[in-house]
Amino acid sequence: MGDCALIKHAPPPAKYGGRHTVTLIPGDGIGPELLTHVRELFRFCCVPVDFEIVSIDSKSTSDDDMNNAITAIRRNGVALKGNIETNHNLPPSHISRNNILRTSLDLYANVIHCQTLPGVRTRHRDVDIIIIRENTEGEYSSLEHENVPGVVECLKIITRKKSLRIAEYAFNAARQNGRRRVTAVHKANIMKLGDGLFLQCCKEVAAGYPEITFDSMIVDNTTMQLVSKPQQFDVMVMPNLYGSVISNVCAGLVGGPGLVPGANYGKDYAVFETATRNTGKSIANKNIANPTATLLASCLMLDHLRLHGYASMIRKAILATVSETRLHTADLGGQGTTSEVVQSVMREIESKGPRTSEQI
């Protein structure tokens, strides 16, 4: 599980004493409890990261909470978040909070690395796909209007600048991770101008990376191939909506929403969360949620902060825990609780060598 970040910019310098400050947004549903476990784990392992907690009340209609959160992230440069619920019953002018965060901070690349984990039984083996999804435009522009009653027009925006940017990101990430092939996913046979532009930008960027094979596939064929032969895919790049669908399909293939971490990268900021962005309202506070995705997301964050030693340590412990079927949570078909999993991770870390508090 390598570092998929585009290492173009240096993370914010460590503050006094070599400790980083990271914004933490608990979110709703299972977010708060899982992030509490992350903090517990970091404290136990003496990870030099302090969390600045910014709560967002999803029920209020004012934007103050969001603005505070965004300012905090701008200040710290890095954040770890749970998903913020979007209430369907509020008027359409109330835009999804997660979406506002992504667009204000211009986190243009959503990177999800789907890998079959040893110890988790799935129908497909050896899945190893990196999905790079454009995160700020496309169908998620929130531009809709009803000119004539009963007829709604929803705008999907594709721009040359952002398509080039995400394609650059994808090929660069592929090169850095030693990947052979990038597949662009589109629907240009129907949306000729929109997805046609996206595809064209990908082709232009591909010309500058001769060692990487570039091909394209229509989104419906892609989803069908994913459920029958997912091993054929390597790196995939796509606009926003297809990215949502495909990342969920891939998460389902490797074991479910509780296992896959996701990262949102921008030029200056990075925000880490679970890949499938579920609030998990129905299982909140019952101690049955799977903490693996959130814990692995925190490892991605540590990698981003160049704290690779801690990241590998925690990651190894998590993988060792996931291998134990006894500790599998309900979503993987077991009966373990969240706290048991976290305890096991801590025990693994403790047993692996000298106590971490002595390493510093």
Place this chain on the structure above:
Amino acid sequence: MAASSAALSLPKVFRPVLGLGRSGNPAKVWAAAASCRREKSTFVPPPAKYGGRHTVTLIPGDGIGPELLNHVRELFRFSCVPVDFEVVNVNSSVATEDDIHNAITAIRRNGVALKGNIETNHNMPPSHKSRNNLLRTSLDLFANMMHCQSLPGVQTRHKNIDIIIIRENTEGEYSSLEHESVSGVVESLKIITRYNSLRIADYAFRLAREKGRRRVTAVHKANIMKLADGLFLQCCKEVASGYPDIQFDSMIVDNTTMQLVSKPHQFDVMVMPNLYGNVVSNVCAGLVGGPGLVPGANYGTNYAVFETATRNTGKSIADKNIANPTAMLLASCLMLDHLRLHDYANMIRGAVLTTMNETRLHTADIGGQGTTSEVVQSVMKNIQSGGPLTTEQI
């Protein structure tokens, strides 16, 4: 009519596929269309022409379409199905729309069509619309229905899947309305209307009731596209209140696709706008065994067009005798059901399923080494052995 009686006097085996439709009476078709109501269950297929034979438009399309449709015609001739095909070719490489308009006129005349997929060349300018899309919107084939069932004999990772997917077929993201107001910025319009959403929801619930289904799930992305998918969802809810015997729930499309790959048995009937329908139907086709196995049907108020569910041209395997004919054969059975020729439909369907049980005959897409012709021969053998010779049944 002289031509028809002359044709009928020929031995059945050698009866050519004449374009009897051309000499048919258009008044009959229009009368039937005018008298039929919107409900699918009471829709009256076009009356059989002279001698109890129906005329169906056949559009070969590109890729594997022509060869598979030839097999369908062969099979129908062998089984003495009282259907004549009016073949209309559509050349996908020319830029004029005459071919497709001829095809549309033929379908209006006959009311029913069986088609292969017509290729859309990406290199043509954007004004060159997808022919398949043009056909669907001109004939207002608003409902695309796809029944994904695990076939016995085909090994898949999930067993006993039985999902009906109803997809809005004319609007949504497929409106082909795009423009580039500012260079480098493309706006693509997704249209959702109340009228079409109510119509498709009504179709879905009515179908669910007819088939004795318990649950309808609407698939949407209303947390992001609040007005558009919000309107769709609202229309579904309104229609749902008129069907208290059927449970209605909704699910966001990304969660749906994830649930489909892990627990597909929770789904019963699903209704959704155009693009999600495309993705979800392909995922389900993949779950039951691939694009070679699932037939699809496009229904409108007055017309019905049958094709494979995943609409692939299959260019790379064209003319190599390795394509899987099952989807096309099952699509022709759906067509026969639509024409109320249920006996023939069940006979052919039974034979196809029996053939599917034999792993020896599986084609390359389901992991075997059989050829298309072997599969079709086997279907014919099954029909022949299934009872008295069909030529004697009439």
